[in-house]
Amino acid sequence: MVEEADVIAGFTGAGISTESGVPDFRSPDSPWLKNRPIPFEAFVRSEEARREAWRRKFVMDDLYRGARPNRGHRAIASLVESGRMPAVITQNIDGLHQASGIAEDRVIELHGNGTYAACLSCGRRHELAWVRARFEQTGDGPRCEACDGIVKSATISFGQSMPELPLRKSVRLAMTCDLFLVVGSSLVVHPAASLPVMAKENGARLVIVNRDPTPLDGIADLVIHGEIGPVLSGFIPDREA
Structure with missing residues (x-):
């Protein structure tokens, strides 16, 4: 056919x-069940949620880094x-x-794409190596180098358009x-x-x-x-x- x-x-x-x-989302033992993506509204509203989102993101990235x-x-x-x-x-x-x-x-x-990040305000692309270095140095989600906006993985989160x-x-x-x-x-x-x-x-x-x-x-x-x-x-x- x-x-x-x-x-x-x-x-x-x-x-x-x-x-x-790369693990799927619906298998009973999927690591995504322990590291669920943070909903978009929470990510935007709360620095604590952004910290947790980036922590979970890097845990999952490390699981299939060599894919x-x-x-x-x-x-x-x-x-x-x-x-x-x-x-x-x-x-x-x-x-x-x-x-x-x-x-x-x-x-x-x-x-979207989880191999890089983007500013939610101006759209500027940020590489994950830079994001991770900032996160590990400060413990906080990084801000955009261009406009100081919130930087998020370039994926579409639950609740995001x-x-x-x-x-x-x-x-x-x-x-x-x-x-x-x-x-x-x-x-x-x-x-x-x-x-x-x-x-x-x-x-x-x-x-x-x-x-x-x-x-x-x-x-x-x-x-x-x-x-x-x-x-x-x-x-x-x-x-x-």
């Missing part, structure tokens, strides 16, 4: 990165390189799609593809989970590759419950396998 498609919309969730050692793209990422990168997948939409914040060789403008990040441009790009791709390929997403987080439905209603075929069942399995044209690496490894060129 993938081989027959002309325009493929890739859509990935946490499941594609578990082979790289590298796996077979699933390389398979998606191969589809993008082929020209049949204009972009990959991802719920992930780990930057592994970019690390697999996909250009920044071909990765649509719905939930979704970025409009990535969402518009995602909807456009969902509406113009002839195959929507879901890889490693539980499809329970909205509005992201509505994208496969949009594509399906617009005539695209829907393929879901995920370890566990999803709420949209019933409308999919093909569902594969299994480990992502082995399922997608056939799309990796022999030279990279």
